Amino acid sequence: MLQDPVCRRRLLGLAGLGLAGSSAAVLAACGGGDSGVGGGGGLGKTTELEPEGTAASRDVLVLNSALDLENMAVAAYRAALPLLTGAALNAGKTFLEHEREHADALTEAIRQLGGAPNKPSRGYDFPRLAGQRAALTFAADVEGTAIAAYIDALPRLTSPDLRGTAAAIVTDEAEHLAVLSGALGRPQAPRAFVTGKA
């Protein structure tokens, strides 16, 4: 998990999900909603800031935000892989492939909705990684960020099928986080409700 909120903001910014741009507007709106049943919000409270536009265009906006994160995760694993060995390297390779599959699926979904998929950034200003533990910690931070973003954004998707897909992806990211946490000697399932937040 991201222990440092500044670092989380930095990662979100790296993914283009920070404080500027249309994608950011979606996530900023998401962050203003209820955190869940345990978050103190009443179940009848459904008033959240909704982006303007058709249902499809709103879904495209959310999906492009997710695509930005997945593209960043692909770049993050590519940066981490050279520092990993043994079982950690095998896990890293698997998770890199998973992130690519997520990005491909999101790209396809955006196209099916008539949208234009965001392209990966030309480069990401990742922190310098010194060794396997730093690489695993960085990967865990990226996964935690993705989990938090997906859970916040999921209710904004209007398509039930897309909500299911987002849930399947966030569960996969949570599984990645469990494996990475295990490799770091941390509890693999520390909380009954996975929020991606420290």
Added chain:
Amino acid sequence: MSDRLSIRDGDVDTAIVTRYERTRREALRAGLGTGAGVLAAATIPGLLGVRSAFAQADGDAEVLLAAIRLEQTAVVAYGTAASSGLLDPAFLATTKLLRGQEREHADALVAALRQLGGTPPPAPRARDIPGLRGLGDQREIASFALELETMAVAAYYEAHQKLRAAPLLRTGAQIMANEGQHLVLVREALNRPPVPNAFETGKQ
């Protein structure tokens, strides 16, 4: 929303049992053995009953009822496993962790259901969960847990296509993600790949 809530997953129906028997026979013919781990997800009749409640549920309250029943089943199953005397210390600790987290899920879902004016169902008894009794060793228990968690993920995956309230969708995602982490722990205990698919839908 109706004022009255009903539980649709009562006794397991004959068709479900028939399907289970057919699947088991087919597995035997294929030389796969009879262990729970070799069968596809949710092939145990009792679990299918819980699982089918999700498929039939319509509306937030009914989905909550099905989810509560699922979580209650998991709490009882893990409690039975933990007290079986068949587990080594490491897997016993895992089992107790999973039981505690399933209980947290159940408690949160019960609170949510009560906010909607519903009444939670009574918890099942261990003997009401076919497939639970007769598990003879740790590997069989872990295989049962694998099936239970896989079914849970599948159920929450479907629930995301039915739930309406944003807070419930978020909570459902948080729980589903946790069930995925449970799957990692159980798969590792069974020496299986911990994250075999990019999309965790609970379908094998």
